[in-house]
Amino acid sequence: MRSASVHSASMRSAGLPPRLPSISPVSFTLLVVFGAVFLASVGQVAPAPEKLAAGAPRMAELVGRMLPPNTDPGFLQRMGWRIVETLQIALVGTVFGVILSLPVGWLAARGISPLGVFRQLPRALVSLFRTVPDLVWALLFVSTLGLGAVAGTMTIVVDTIGFCGRFFAEAMEEADMKPQEALHAIGANRVTVLCGAILPDVMPTLINSSLFALEKAVRSSVVLGLVGAGGIGQELKVAFDLFQYRNASAIILAIFAIVLVMELLTDRLRAKFQ
Amino acid sequence: MQPAGMVQPIPAQVIPAQVIRTRGLSKTYPNGQAVFAGVHLDISADQRVALIGSNGAGKSTLLKCLIGLLPSTGGEIMTLGESFSTAPSPAQLRRLRRQIGFVFQNHGLVGRQSVLTNVVQGKLGLPGSWRAFHHAIARREWREEAMQALAEVRLAERAGARADQLSGGQAQRVAIARALIRRPKLMIADEPAASLDPAVGREIMTIFSDLAREHGITLVYTTHDMKHALDYSDRVIALRAGQVHFDLPTAQVRARDMDEVFTHGAFADEGAPDIPAAQGANAGGLLHA
Ligand SMILES: Nc1ncnc2c1ncn2[C@@H]1O[C@H](COP(=O)(O)OP(=O)(O)O)[C@@H](O)[C@H]1O
Ligand SMILES: [Mg+2]
Numbered sequence: 426m427r428s429a430s431v432h433s434a435s436m437r438s439a440g441l442p443p444r445l446p447s448i449s450p451v452s453f454t455l456l457v458v459f460g461a462v463f464l465a466s467v468g469q470v471a472p473a474p475e476k477l478a479a480g481a482p483r484m485a486e487l488v489g490r491m492l493p494p495n496t497d498p499g500f501l502q503r504m505g506w507r508i509v510e511t512l513q514i515a516l517v518g519t520v521f522g523v524i525l526s527l528p529v530g531w532l533a534a535r536g537i538s539p540l541g542v543f544r545q546l547p548r549a550l551v552s553l554f555r556t557v558p559d560l561v562w563a564l565l566f567v568s569t570l571g572l573g574a575v576a577g578t579m580t581i582v583v584d585t586i587g588f589c590g591r592f593f594a595e596a597m598e599e600a601d602m603k604p605q606e607a608l609h610a611i612g613a614n615r616v617t618v619l620c621g622a623i624l625p626d627v628m629p630t631l632i633n634s635s636l637f638a639l640e641k642a643v644r645s646s647v648v649l650g651l652v653g654a655g656g657i658g659q660e661l662k663v664a665f666d667l668f669q670y671r672n673a674s675a676i677i678l679a680i681f682a683i684v685l686v687m688e689l690l691t692d693r694l695r696a697k698f699q
Numbered sequence: 700m701q702p703a704g705m706v707q708p709i710p711a712q713v714i715p716a717q718v719i720r721t722r723g724l725s726k727t728y729p730n731g732q733a734v735f736a737g738v739h740l741d742i743s744a745d746q747r748v749a750l751i752g753s754n755g756a757g758k759s760t761l762l763k764c765l766i767g768l769l770p771s772t773g774g775e776i777m778t779l780g781e782s783f784s785t786a787p788s789p790a791q792l793r794r795l796r797r798q799i800g801f802v803f804q805n806h807g808l809v810g811r812q813s814v815l816t817n818v819v820q821g822k823l824g825l826p827g828s829w830r831a832f833h834h835a836i837a838r839r840e841w842r843e844e845a846m847q848a849l850a851e852v853r854l855a856e857r858a859g860a861r862a863d864q865l866s867g868g869q870a871q872r873v874a875i876a877r878a879l880i881r882r883p884k885l886m887i888a889d890e891p892a893a894s895l896d897p898a899v900g901r902e903i904m905t906i907f908s909d910l911a912r913e914h915g916i917t918l919v920y921t922t923h924d925m926k927h928a929l930d931y932s933d934r935v936i937a938l939r940a941g942q943v944h945f946d947l948p949t950a951q952v953r954a955r956d957m958d959e960v961f962t963h964g965a966f967a968d969e970g971a972p973d974i975p976a977a978q979g980a981n982a983g984g985l986l987h988a
Contacts, residue, residue, distance in 0.1 A: 607807030607874075610768060611881070612796040612824025613832075621820050621832030625811045 491674035500672060504660060508679060511656035514577040514649070515642040521578075522585020522642075523635045529586055530593025531619055537597050537605075539615050547590070554587030559645045563654040574655030581642045581649075589638050596630040597623050632698045636691040643687045647680045657683075717777070718744050718885055718917045719765055724774035726757070726764055734760045735941040738774070742934075744884075747911050747918040749928040749949075752938035753961050758921035759889050761938065765919075766799055766887060767792050779884060796824055800878030800916075802907075804890035806870040810863030814854065814873050817862050818845040821877035841880070848876035852906055868899035875906060879914075886911060888920035892927055900924070904931045925957050 448456075472480075495501075529547050531537065538544035562583050566576035604622040613621070624631070650658025657676060664673040725736035734757040742748055752758050763769035765778055767787035775784050779798050781791040800821070808817045815834040822831040822841050831837045834845065849855045852872035857865065862873060871891060878886060888907060892900035904920075908931040911918035922928050928935050935952050937944040937960040945956050 601810065603803075603805050603807040604809040607801065607803065608820060608823055610796075610801050611799075611821070612793060613820070614824075614829070617823050617829055617832040621812075621816075621823065622809045625809055628811060 487670065490670040493671065494675035494678055495669070495671040496675070500675070504657070504676060504679060507650075507657045507660045508683060510574055511646045511650075511658075511683070512643065514574055514581060514656050515639065515646040518578045518581025518646070519585050519635070519639045519642045522582045523589055523631075523638060525582065526586050526589035526593050527624075527631075529590040530597060531623075533590065533594040534597040535594075537600075537615075537619075537623065548594070551587055551590035551594075554583050555591065556587075559584045560648070560652055563649045563652045567653045572653040572655075577646060577649040577654035577656055580654055581646060584645060585638045585642060588641060589634050592634040593627075593631060596627040596634070600626040629698055633695055636695050636698075640687055640691045644684055647683065716743050718742050718746075718779060719919070720777040721765070722775045724761075724764065724776060725772055726760055726769070727772045733941060735938065736773070738943055740765075740936065740943070740946070742917065742919065744917050745915055746934055747908055747932045748920070748934045748936060749932035750919060750921045750936050750938065751923065751925075751928045751957075751960055752921075752944075753923060756938045757941065758938060762887055762889055762919065762921060766885075767795050797881070798884045800881045800883035800886045802871070802874045802878050802886070802888040802891050804893045806867075806874040808862040808865075808870055808873055808877075810861070812862055813858070814849065814860050814862055814865070815842070815845055815858040817873055818848055818858075818876045818880055821845075821848075821880040825881070844880050845876070848880045849873070851879060851910060852876045866899075867895050868902060871895065871899075871903050872906065875903075875910070879910060882914075883916060886916045886918045888918065890921055890923070892922065892924065900927065901930075907931065923961070925961070928952075928957070 529551060532540055533544050533547040533551060535544070538547075540546070559580055563576060563580040566579045570576045570579065600623045604626070605618050608618045608622055646656050646658075648658045650656040650660065651662050653659065657680060661673060661676045661680075664670070664676060719740055719742040721738055721740045724738040724740070725733075727733045738761070750758050750761065760769065764771040765776060767776075767778070767781075767783065770786040772785065775782065777783075779795060781787055781795055783791060786792075787795060809820070812820075813834065816832075819831050819834045819837045819841055822828045822837070825831075831841060834842055837845075846855060846858060849858055852875050854869060854872050854876065857869065862870065865873065875891075886907070891907065892903045895903060904927050907918060907920065910916065920927075920931075929949055929952060932949045934947070935949050936946045937956070939960050944960055945952070947956070
């Protein structure tokens with residue numbers, strides 16, 4: 426009895442919690458500002474309903490002109506070679522990117538890097554590589570190295586370092602410290618500790634990140650051709666420029682197939698290396 | 700010790716009779732934590748020395764100072780002929796490391812590497828050793844030496860296994876093989892049996908003590924297990940309250956001495972019978988005395 430009354434008294438003094446969580450003035454202000462910006466933007470960039478309605482028949486007409494996809498043997502053969510080139514760009518770019526990411530990640534890793542505080546330099550480089558979009562890198566390489574697959578490969582290399590450099594550094598930071606300490610104690614140098622203790626320890630993570638990088642590279646390499654950096658994207662651009670919509674649809678289907686197969690493949694491989 | 704009068708060439712590198720000597724050694728961590736002060740030690744070759752003390756008494760810190768892995772803050776150290784105060788010079792540290800084998804409480808093996816690779820890695824830090832990070836590219840003699848070292852810890856048949864598939868005791872044996880392959884004059888073992896089951900711990904201590912005997916290696920190990928301190932050593936050095944509390948041949952250590960070390964002195968005068976601890980703690984007698 427006594428405990429029950431104490432219980433209800435404490436309930437009363439604490440009061441019922443409000444149905445809605447209270448909101449701080451700062452959050453409220455931010456919410457209002459966000460709402461205003463959103464509404465203003467919708468008016469400027471979102472499609473007006475009548476515009477959408479007008480576009481619909483044209484979309485239908487375009488799809489009509491795309492069908493059936495072109496299956497002319499000569500065209501399919503040319504497309505086949507472009508697909509091969511796309512995969513070559515992705516594969517070569519990823520392999521070089523992964524190889525370069527190893528030293529870059531090592532130089533950037535906290536507690537492991539031989540650079541001390543200057544490890545911020547490789548970190549900044551990796552951030553730059555990651556944050557600038559791949560099409561921008563492709564434009565830069567096309568204007569410096571010329572049109573074609575080489576520019577595409579370079580783009581994938583840079584993109585892969587931006588992605589793997591960061592993950593490799595994080596993986597190395599999380600590697601088991603005890604074997605590293607044991608080897609440092611007997612005077613092993615940093616490179617042998619890297620090769621003998623750190624890399625074997627983080628190998629599954631490295632393989633995993635590299636497979637993700639490969640998948641990402643295939644996805645980017647199909648569009649790099651839009652800015653002239655080789656691969657199947659180049660064929661797609663030509664098709665649209667010359668109004669060859671049946672070619673375009675065949676290429677889009679091919680891209681869909683490549684990316685899908687690549688995802689299945691890398692998923693399989695990742696499961697294998699878990 | 701060679702019997703006197705044997706006709707043998709004098710070895711090129713005479714083992715100094717004294718392996719470790721300290722005078723007035725003290726250590727205070729940069730954060731102000733004073734660990735020990737005024738420590739005098741004399742450890743001569745071929746001894747097996749147990750360094751005991753309760754948790755936090757400073758055993759690990761003292762070991763690291765003795766071999767130059769941690770700078771001391773006062774006093775003089777002579778280890779394996781290298782004299783230094785505070786820290787050894789880089790050249791001295793290099794020479795010291797070449798002659799010392801280390802084993803820690805946590806074996807510190809690379810789990811995803813083979814046992815053989817882990818043992819060969821014991822050669823790292825020696826001149827021309829960069830290839831020793833993996834057995835597949837290491838020198839042929841070193842691979843053979845690694846197999847021998849594994850045979851000495853009775854693990855040769857697991858050479859190809861991955862280190863993370865071993866039991867705790869097996870892993871510690873590999874760590875011993877990894878230290879042994881350096882052909883050390885001095886073996887430093889920090890709580891080598893502390894994280895093992897009692898039976899496995901005894902097995903590890905027996906291997907240590909036998910190998911030290913066979914190879915003429917000076918062994919300095921820390922432990923907070925009284926039996927391990929008494930059963931496998933020639934000499935026991937006790938740390939307590941930042942001082943060497945006692946430093947005695949093992950046979951002369953008494954149970955009450957041990958009690959004092961591990962009870963922080965609070966109950967030192969109660970109950971502990973004044974009999975040699977080596978008899979009390981080890982009914983079967985000293986294994987190697
Ligand atoms: N890096 C460090 N910085 C500051 N204090 C430390 C450090 N390492 C150990 N200590 C302190 O020094 C004392 C001795 O530690 P340690 O040598 O590890 O003892 P033991 O090995 O006998 O258990 C402890 O009080 C511990 O907290
Ligand atoms: Mg310790």
